[in-house]
Amino acid sequence: MNDVIIIGGSFAGLAAALQLGRARRKVTVLDTGLQRNRFATRSHGVLGHDDKPPSAILAEARQQLARYPAIKMVNACADSISGTIDNFSVLTGDGETLSARRVILSYGVVDQMPTVQGFAESWGTSVIPCPYCDGFEVADQHWGLVWSGPQSMNQVRLFHDWTDRLTVFADGHDISPDVRADLARRRVLVADGRITGIARHGDHNATIKLDIGPDVAVDILFALPRNKPSAGLHETLGLTTVATPLSLPNRRASSPSRVTPSRRR
Known part of the structure; x- marks a missing residue:
């Protein structure tokens, strides 16, 4: 059994994995590689990584995590989640079932592009x-x-x-x-x-x-398009969510918006 399963392997998820790995906790990170900032050519304001492509920052982070044997990176999505503290179960898109004492949801949000050409x-x-x-x-x-x-x-x-x-x-x-x-x-x-x-x-x-x-x-x-969580696992777990100005329904969004998790990604 994992100590922690982290769902979402972008900046927040990998930062959590680093601290857990250093504490010698057994961690599995599930990541689809579809981080929110993948459309940007450069990332700015991240100390030590200013003006680097987001993909390069993530590649370097994964390389650094490789020195911690307790961290396992898995290229897969989390299809469903069930259970409670000390007994969570996560079903991946590959059909594998993983268990963990704790789960960190770091899948963030996805921007809803308006139906405007270009x-x-x-x-x-x-x-x-x-x-x-x-x-x-x-x-x-x-x-x-x-x-x-x-x-x-x-x-x-x-x-x-x-x-x-x-x-x-x-x-x-x-x-x-x-x-x-x-x-x-x-x-x-x-x-x-x-x-x-x-x-x-x-x-x-x-x-x-x-x-x-x-x-x-x-x-x-x-522009600030509306956004919604990139997955619905927080709803399955019954987590409290709050509405924000950017998560309210957008009359021009291509799909319905939902509330964003109260936790930052």
Whole structure:
């Protein structure tokens, strides 16, 4: 029997495996290789690994874990889970049943791409979610922001740390007159209408196509699509979940959204 089965072998799962391996606990890590940040060409802000491809960071982490004999890496998904503390059972996609005293769910979330032509194809390159992750590389350029609700105003305020050229794409949302006045005061342009397509140019640049008005070219587009857990094992175990602004139903998502686990991945 394993001491711990870790479901999800990206940054969080491997970090947990490292500490458990050093404590000489018997650990099995189940991983599908579909980490959330696999669309990004570079990972930033990770001390000691800044500006490295995410796949290279994970490869190095797995290599480091190989020195711990108690850690076993398995390339498989977890189809189901049952049991309680000291007696968990996990069925893998390969039909193997594994047992463990404890289970760590580190499978994280998956982003729900809206049904906008070119959005999914541009994700991680021309369309990105986080200024701290990728803003430095495109600082002082023309940024675009897909408005997703009142919380988007916080992003507008934040973006001024990197650029003074920003266009907000309303994308069908009603932006109140007082918010529009605040945006105008900040010299932020507003492009009304819905986004109908995104044409990617090179590594970052994109042309945003609208159902009304002319197309708008930006050097980078920021967007926060809805997300949901990448697996449903937490529901099987009856774990408490909480709704967040990004996990609420998205009228334009390609599939239904669900709440995200209260634990960070």
